Amino acid sequence: MRNLFLASVLLLTGCATSVPVTMSFPQAPEALSKPCDLLLPLDPSKRELSDLLENTTDNYAKAKECHAKSKAWLEWYETQRKIFEEVK
């Protein structure tokens, strides 16, 4: 009986399926892992047009940075997708 049990356990192990190959998920570049900065409101004590222009310039720079990051994310995704497709 014991031998029969051992034999059936041994035979059942033949059904075990192992998946030995795994591909690790690619790590995103560090510069893209930070979220975009929020736009800065104008300090109410600064009442001159030049202050407004400086603030607008800062905010435009933040928006451009965010746009560049968004484009970089798309590029990163497309590149990684192509690499992944090559493995199939």
Add this chain to the structure above:
Amino acid sequence: MWLLHFLPDSFLIWVINGICIAGAVSTVLGFFCGWIPFVGRWKLPLQLLGIALLVAGVYFKGGYSTEMEWRERVAEVEAKVKVAEAKAAKANVVVQEKIVTKIVKIKEKAEATKENIRRNREKINAECKLSDEAIAAYNSSIIKEKK
């Protein structure tokens, strides 16, 4: 079949070929060499043993071929994955360098514009002063709305 991983390939093929040859020899002796005195006495057991060994040998041979085919495919995919991981890391470096350079350029341009504004401060502010309403209207588009 995973148990086969623990045995060396050369040993496995040696055992399988041994079983096949023993089966074939036993079958031939059992079926065609009954006229030999010793074989004649053991004809039926030799026939049964020969068929059993031959069937088992062919079964194992098939299993071994499949196992080897899988091992080859696994090795092939492993190599592909290794290349892909290296490519992915390289692509990351390219994207990282590109974005860092672009951010630096954007910041430099913003700083140059601000410098220009500071230089022409007097002229820019000569005919304009911002009212509370103008600041509030400007800030209302920037300040994050509450959920």
